[in-house]
Each structure stands twice: as C-alpha cells, then as structure tokens.
Amino acid sequence: MAKTFTVPSDPEASKLLAQLRDTSLPPAVVRRVTRDLTASLTKHVLSLPAPPSSPTANDSEQVAVIVVLRSGLAMVDPVMDFFPDDADTVIYHLGMFREKVSLQPVEYYNKLPPKNPRIKHAYVLDPLVATGGTATAVIGILKDWGVEKITLFSLLGSRTGLEAVANVWPEGTEVFAGGVDDGLDDKGYVKPGVGDIGDRLFGTALS
Template identity: 30%
Template sequence: MNLHHIGAQHSILNHFIAESRDRHIQADRMRFRKNMERIGEILGYELSKTLSYHNKSIATPLGAKNVPLVTDEIVICSILRAGIPFHNGLLNYFDHAENAFISAYRHHTGNDDDFEIVVEYLSSPSLEGKTLLLADPMLATGQSLIAVYEALKKLGTPSEIHLLAVIGAQAGIARVKEHFPTDTHLWIAAIDDELNDKGYIVPGLGDAGDLAYGTKLQH
C-alpha cells in the first residue's frame, strides 16, 4: 500500500486538523463539519496529482488553450454518517464524480469492548474499471474500511483504489494494508500511535459522526 501522510508536511492543513481535535472549537458542529470538508478538499487536491490527464483545447473569448484535464472515471464512496462532510469536500473538487454511500457501524456483542462491523445500506454505481475514492474520516481499527471493501466487491473491480482518512491509528493502517491490493493508495491527514481498549484513536478527536451531527442511540 502507498501511504501519503499529508499532515507530515507544513501546510494550512494542520490548522484544520488542530481545530478538529480541539474540544472547545469542535463544540461548534458547523465549524467541525466545515473543517472536515476542508480536509477533504486538501486531500483530494493532493490525490489529483496522481491521476491520469489528457490535453483538451479550451476556447476562450480571445483564442484557444490546451489544458490537461483528468480522464479518470471517479466514484467517491463515503461511509455514513461521519463521512458526509468529508465526502462534500472531495465532491467540491471532483464535481463530475459519481457517488456511492454505504452504512457501517459498530455493533457491540455482549462485552461493551467487543464489536463487529455491520453493513446495512449500499447505494453505488458500477465500480468496474473506475477510480474508487473510499472515504472514512477515522481509520481506527481498520475494520470498517475492510467490511465496506468486501461489500463493494460485488459492484466490479476498480482500476485504482484511493483510501482517504482524516486521522488514523498505526494499528488500523497496518490492518488495512493486509486486506487491500498492494497498489492501493492511502491519503491521510494525521497519524496517531494508539488505540484505547474500546478501539478508539488516542488522542484522536472523539466520535466524528457525533461531533458533526449530534449524539445517537447506541445499537
């Protein structure tokens, strides 16, 4: 797997990551959603440098100019519900992309610390031969991305797979690497070292879905 740790470079991205982590600033849900969107835009821009291009002649009021334009057929797939603001950031830059949405949540079985990933809803176009951008803000244990990937396989084989995350844990990144094709790309804004005993990223930022949209009843 090709790892692109964008937050390791000095850029304005780190301001948005910092605000997303700050428990005082993240209390403003609208600002939290906006920061998720901004991070999605920046990762999408960095990702765009690796896509395929061809020159197209563009007619201006004063003449014509050849401009390199993306040729990839892109499908953006986000994991509900935390992925929606992140998805919007990617869609702001890849505005001609097709879109897919899938639900994946932790279902706790007996012991509160034990859980399985349940996938219940999927809406997607064909993925055959297309460039798949699979977005999930929090890459904790990696189980959600793996479960979603298994569910998407029935929709065709993408020509390229790009995973995108805001924050990931080292353990989750290692696990994802074992289950995705070797030429998969992972674009990530920040990497943390630890997971706690409940499988949440430490220090992380908390529950991205709750911060964006409010608390929910547990399954």
C-alpha cells in the same frame, strides 16, 4: 513488504487537524473545520500517482465517490468541488457501524447498483480509521463489486489501523490519511484522536 499509506506535509492541514482535536467545539464549528480540512487535503489525494482510471486520464471512464455513512457526508462537498464541472463522477453511499462490544463492522445500508463497466476507480470518504475494520469491510465490498483501484481518503487514523487497511488489498488500494496517531483506547477509538467524529459532526453526543 508491508504497503504503506500516504500522509502529506501540509502546515494548513496540520493546523486544522489540531483544531479538530478540541472536543469542546460545537457541532457547527466541527463541521466547518472538517470541511476546511478535507478541502486542504483533497488536492493531495487527487494528485497522487493514479492508474489510467484517474479523473483526467480517460474521458470514457467514470469515477465513483463512495461515502461511508454517516461521518463521510461531511467530506463530500469539498471533495466534489475539486473535480472539474464536466468530470464524469457518481456518488454512492455505504452505511457501516461498529458493534460496540466486538468492534466488528456491521453493514446496514448498501445501494450500489450493478457496476457500470466504465467505473474502474473508487474514492472512499471515511474521516477516521481506528481499528481498520470498517475500511477493510468497505474495500472488500468494492473489490467484490468489481473496481480495479480504490483510494481511501481519511482525515486521521491509527497507525495499526492504516497499516491493516493498506495491506488488505495492497495491489489495488491506495490509503491516504491527513494525520496518524499511534494508539487506540479500550473502546477502539483513535488515541489521542478527535473523539467520535460522527457524534461531534451532528450533535448527537449532546442529546
């Protein structure tokens, strides 16, 4: 049986996602809406049933937050604000981009250190899951790194992409999305989606 992904029922998050779909928003507003949407959803993500490696279950364990560059940067502060001040967390970054023709993920930045044996659970922040290729690659990297549990947190994904990611390592991965769209366009973007969220966050589509 295919592993499923989790989508919350949250009216405030739905309202914010609808705002984010407006591609006429300037970058400053896109960043604000993304922060607010992440904050609205984080309470659901961190309240999912979790293994003993959850942030509150065992003080001897350390939780890794993995930021997928570059768009995942917009999600960091709202997620970290949800953890208590004394939570034992670390933040690492993985740089991935999708090659425009093949749509295959390319890793360009990886500074994961030798894994601390206290790290068993990793939260991955990646706003969009389109084909699922990038998220699948990140899961493979973290599985090889040695984590026992991965929670992928996205704001929006395509149904096929989310299903693909949920099934790449079903016994070790929980996939969470704030919303689901059914389609992909011919460039591999979520349809109707929110456009290129990285360009929209940082204004690079305007340059």
